[in-house]
Amino acid sequence: MKVLVIGGGGRDNAIAKQFKNSASVKNVCVAPGNDGLIEEAEVVGSEATAGGTLVELATEKEMD
Numbered sequence: 514m515k516v517l518v519i520g521g522g523g524r525d526n527a528i529a530k531q532f533k534n535s536a537s538v539k540n541v542c543v544a545p546g547n548d549g550l551i552e553e554a555e556v557v558g559s560e561a562t563a564g565g566t567l568v569e570l571a572t573e574k575e576m577d
């Protein structure tokens with residue numbers, strides 16, 4: 514499964530890290546994310562959180 518986590522705070526970090534540790538998750542992407550997640554997930558940056566861009570990102574990266 515490929516997972517997109519939306520956010521960049523502490524709770525979002527914890528959620529992304531738990532997904533990363535799950536055997537059923539093969540890819541974690543975080544938007545906008547932060548530098549603390551670089552080793553845990555693919556951080557796509559703040560430009561991805563504007564309007565319909567999140568839908569485009571999820572579609573492009575084939576997120577489940």
